[in-house]
Amino acid sequence: MKTLISFSTKTGNTRRLAQEIFNSIRGEKVLNEIEDIQEFNGFDLIYIGFPIHNFEPSKDAKDFIGKLEENQKVVLFATHAMQTDSPMNNKQIENCKKIAGHLNFLGIYTCRGELSESAAGKMIKSDNPQMQFFGKMRKQTIGHPN
Ligand SMILES: Cc1cc2nc3c(=O)[nH]c(=O)nc-3n(C[C@H](O)[C@H](O)[C@H](O)COP(=O)(O)O)c2cc1C
Numbered sequence: 241m242k243t244l245i246s247f248s249t250k251t252g253n254t255r256r257l258a259q260e261i262f263n264s265i266r267g268e269k270v271l272n273e274i275e276d277i278q279e280f281n282g283f284d285l286i287y288i289g290f291p292i293h294n295f296e297p298s299k300d301a302k303d304f305i306g307k308l309e310e311n312q313k314v315v316l317f318a319t320h321a322m323q324t325d326s327p328m329n330n331k332q333i334e335n336c337k338k339i340a341g342h343l344n345f346l347g348i349y350t351c352r353g354e355l356s357e358s359a360a361g362k363m364i365k366s367d368n369p370q371m372q373f374f375g376k377m378r379k380q381t382i383g384h385p386n
Pocket of ligand 1 (some may be wrong): 248250251321
């Protein structure tokens with residue numbers, strides 16, 4: 241069983257999950273940041289991790305998902321600022337699943353990730369109400385993923 245654990249990250253939260261997954265699975269395995277991946281054919285299973293940006297996978301993760309072959313077995317994992325059990329979070333998780341709709345999708349794991357101080361600062365100053373909303377969530381995200 242040959243497994244690729246791929247991830248994208250801006251501030252390190254998703255890398256932490258990727259590292260934990262890498263440490264806990266058996267067999268032949270490769271851990272790689274999406275931007276550094278040269279070869280993704282020939283893996284029995286690919287884990288794809290990303291931060292959720294604007295209610296869907298970060299752009300590089302979305303592009304990577306789009307390149308995979310239809311029968312590729314995948315597991316998604318993501319970090320996000322939104323409260324895990326909120327209807328809006330369920331909606332953004334559904335968006336992520338849809339983007340992987342052409343693949344052999346085995347499952348998804350998501351959890352909160354700390355919104356960095358600089359990202360939250362920029363969001364609060366933006367004139368986009370949605371971004372301001374996320375920016376104000378920083379306090380509740382501190383210490384995640386835990
Ligand atoms: C530009 C931007 C957009 C974001 N959009 C969302 C979003 O739509 N939903 C959400 O729950 N969190 C959103 N977040 C929060 C990130 O998903 C969260 O902080 C994540 O853990 C960051 O992961 P990373 O450290 O691996 O980059 C956004 C963050 C940024 C910087």
